[in-house]
Amino acid sequence: MKEIKLMKGNEAIAEAAIRCGADGYFGYPITPQSEVMETLMALKPWETTGMVVLQAESEIASINMVYGGAGCGKKVLTSSSSPGVSLMQEGLTYLAGAELPCVVVNVVRGGPGLGTIQPAQSDYFQAVKGGGHGDYKLIVLAPASVQEMADFVDLAFDLAFKYRNPAFILTDGVIGQMMEKVELAPFKPRWTNEEIEKNHPWATMGKKQRKERNVITSVELDPYKHEDLNKKLQAKYRLIQETEVRLEMIACEDADYLLVAYGASARICEKAVEVARSKGIKVGLLRPITLFPFPTLEIKRLAAQVKGILSVEMSAGQMVEDVRLAANGVVRVEHFGRLGGIIHSPSEVVEALENFFLKA
Amino acid sequence: MIDTVNPIIAPENLIYAKSEVLLDNIMHYCPGCSHGVVNKLIAEVIEDMGIQQTTIGIAPVGCAVFAYNYLDIDWQEASHGRAPAVATGVKRLLPDTFVFSYQGDGDLAAIGTAETIHACNRGENIVMVFVNNGIYGMTGGQMAPTTLPGMQSSTCPFGREASRDGHPLKITELLAQLPGTSYVTRQAVHTAASVRKTKKALRLAFENQKLNKGTSVIEVVATCSSGWKMTPVQANKWMEENMFAYYPLGDMKNE
Ligand SMILES: Cc1ncc(C[n+]2csc(CCOP(=O)(O)OP(=O)(O)O)c2C)c(N)n1
Ligand code: SF4
Numbered sequence: 001m002k003e004i005k006l007m008k009g010n011e012a013i014a015e016a017a018i019r020c021g022a023d024g025y026f027g028y029p030i031t032p033q034s035e036v037m038e039t040l041m042a043l044k045p046w047e048t049t050g051m052v053v054l055q056a057e058s059e060i061a062s063i064n065m066v067y068g069g070a071g072c073g074k075k076v077l078t079s080s081s082s083p084g085v086s087l088m089q090e091g092l093t094y095l096a097g098a099e100l101p102c103v104v105v106n107v108v109r110g111g112p113g114l115g116t117i118q119p120a121q122s123d124y125f126q127a128v129k130g131g132g133h134g135d136y137k138l139i140v141l142a143p144a145s146v147q148e149m150a151d152f153v154d155l156a157f158d159l160a161f162k163y164r165n166p167a168f169i170l171t172d173g174v175i176g177q178m179m180e181k182v183e184l185a186p187f188k189p190r191w192t193n194e195e196i197e198k199n200h201p202w203a204t205m206g207k208k209q210r211k212e213r214n215v216i217t218s219v220e221l222d223p224y225k226h227e228d229l230n231k232k233l234q235a236k237y238r239l240i241q242e243t244e245v246r247l248e249m250i251a252c253e254d255a256d257y258l259l260v261a262y263g264a265s266a267r268i269c270e271k272a273v274e275v276a277r278s279k280g281i282k283v284g285l286l287r288p289i290t291l292f293p294f295p296t297l298e299i300k301r302l303a304a305q306v307k308g309i310l311s312v313e314m315s316a317g318q319m320v321e322d323v324r325l326a327a328n329g330v331v332r333v334e335h336f337g338r339l340g341g342i343i344h345s346p347s348e349v350v351e352a353l354e355n356f357f358l359k360a
Numbered sequence: 361m362i363d364t365v366n367p368i369i370a371p372e373n374l375i376y377a378k379s380e381v382l383l384d385n386i387m388h389y390c391p392g393c394s395h396g397v398v399n400k401l402i403a404e405v406i407e408d409m410g411i412q413q414t415t416i417g418i419a420p421v422g423c424a425v426f427a428y429n430y431l432d433i434d435w436q437e438a439s440h441g442r443a444p445a446v447a448t449g450v451k452r453l454l455p456d457t458f459v460f461s462y463q464g465d466g467d468l469a470a471i472g473t474a475e476t477i478h479a480c481n482r483g484e485n486i487v488m489v490f491v492n493n494g495i496y497g498m499t500g501g502q503m504a505p506t507t508l509p510g511m512q513s514s515t516c517p518f519g520r521e522a523s524r525d526g527h528p529l530k531i532t533e534l535l536a537q538l539p540g541t542s543y544v545t546r547q548a549v550h551t552a553a554s555v556r557k558t559k560k561a562l563r564l565a566f567e568n569q570k571l572n573k574g575t576s577v578i579e580v581v582a583t584c585s586s587g588w589k590m591t592p593v594q595a596n597k598w599m600e601e602n603m604f605a606y607y608p609l610g611d612m613k614n615e
Binding site for chain 1: 413428433435474
């Protein structure tokens with residue numbers, strides 16, 4: 001029997017974490033995502049699946065607790081919103097450098113600074129380009145529904161362990177706070193320590209009978225060895241780029257104009273496609289589901305078909321840079337988006353499209 | 361020389377042997393540095409307790425960053441100051457293992473103060489080894505939170521002045537106030553007797569962990585002859601005369 005529930009995006013993250021067999025959650029309260037930890041605390045998974053849930057003293061502590069747990073081969077996650085995720089950047093680059101799998105959720109709110117608690121998409125650069133130091137990449141998933149909030153927790157863990165890399169769920173206050181129907185996945189048992197030892201032989205669980213000790217580290221002072229390590233990371237990122245691109249295309253076959261949008265903006269753009277088509281403008285929508293790896297090839301292909309591309313984000317224009325790189329000058333690429341916590345309407349999107357591309 | 365020594369090396373004559381937990385890698389610590397002794401003592405305690413297979417060490421950023429090259433156990437290398445949070449993550453998810461953090465004064469008492477206090481306040485069931493040499497060794501001798509008044513460093517070349525630089529932080533006294541800590545002590549490793557005492561303290565701390573007694577904090581007042589710009593012998597003397605006056609040795613809490 002299917003289990004269907006009406007829930008908030010943030011609650012779906014919590015529910016999905018327990019169901020996919022997560023071992024631990026470490027977090028610090030911040031609006032608009034506090035429901036993730038609140039839901040976990042209310043569900044008391046330590047009494048059922050044995051999952052650990054702990055409120056840390058800061059996001060710096062949470063991400064480092066995640067580092068500790070991830071180093072033991074455990075499925076651990078944290079969630080926060082923009083200011084908190086800024087504090088996690090140090091931890092994220094260490095996790096990437098030490099090649100540790102984990103899941104980090106950012107329910108983005110408007111910045112810069114303390115900004116606003118209203119939704120925004122202004123942390124794309126930080127998530128996709130690496131907000132911490134060094135040449136590293138996070139695998140970045142962008143859910144556009146409460147269902148995807150639930151589904152992507154499990155997917156993020158799968159990708160994180162497949163590539164030994166932190167996976168990031170970049171969402172926003174709209175998706176985090178809105179309520180939708182969710183079909184919940186069945187419970188998966190947590191991995192036993194024996195399973196972890198077998199499947200993740202790098203994990204530090206105590207040396208046991210291993211000949212060699214395991215060391216989780218990101219430091220290498222020999223520059224030649226360090227260059228090799230960096231090359232290995234880059235090869236991994238290339239493999240991820242080649243293998244893991246996920247996207248959704250809506251009404252793109254006959255499109256004259258293309259909208260590119262993710263998350264809440266993609267939901268708005270779905271409606272904008274309808275509005276535009278009712279006016280006789282053939283508009284399609286490409287929704288990147290993975291922001292890294294970015295659907296560069298698909299955008300490149302559509303760039304040759306359409307007369308204009310509009311990147312729609314609740315930001316001053318961040319993803320638009322990647323869209324432009326993909327289009328590579330073949331077609332004009334513009335950006336539209338409201339800022340500071342304001343959500344654009346479908347008609348505003350269509351109006352922007354008309355202003356950019358259809359007015360002489 | 362060899363001819364006279366070799367016949368003496370016989371099992372019945374051995375009173376001391378290198379711990380099996382200690383690897384053969386050459387330590388990068390400067391001559392006379394306390395870190396090497398503390399590393400060795402932890403190795404001995406792990407061996408004595410038979411917990412090599414179940415111990416996970418958390419190395420800091422500081423001169424002990426490569427401690428994982430010396431002890432044959434599983435290790436995680438944390439970012440600067442975050443070892444107590446990393447240790448928390450490990451211990452919460454693997455409660456049956458022995459977990460210790462190994463940190464310098466900059467790591468534990470400056471950049472990582474919040475992580476230190478909150479791990480102790482939660483009573484994380486871990487051992488914190490705190491090597492207090494009153495200076496930043498690894499980065500070349502800058503002022504630490506524990507640098508003594510008047511003591512010179514590369515960032516207080518005319519001596520630490522409390523009115524400008526603040527006071528040396530007695531963080532261990534502070535940690536002893538927290539209900540989450542069960543054993544808090546300050547030791548040293550500059551004499552044979554003090555080495556034995558520190559080893560006993562470390563043993564007790566790991567035994568406490570077995571009994572789920574909360575956080576044990578072992579501070580070791582240490583020398584950094586390179587950072588202090590002294591010979592190892594001078595450094596020991598200076599430590600006895602100056603550091604011990606401000607950081608008196610002994611147990612602060614043993615519950
Ligand atoms: C975030 C960050 N800030 C600064 C540094 C540079 N740094 C490395 S070690 C260190 C201080 C080490 O001093 P201490 O913790 O007292 O250890 P010791 O080397 O004396 O054993 C500093 C400031 C760093 N690695 N990371
Ligand atoms: S710099 Fe100081 S703390 Fe570091 S190894 Fe040398 S003596 Fe030891």
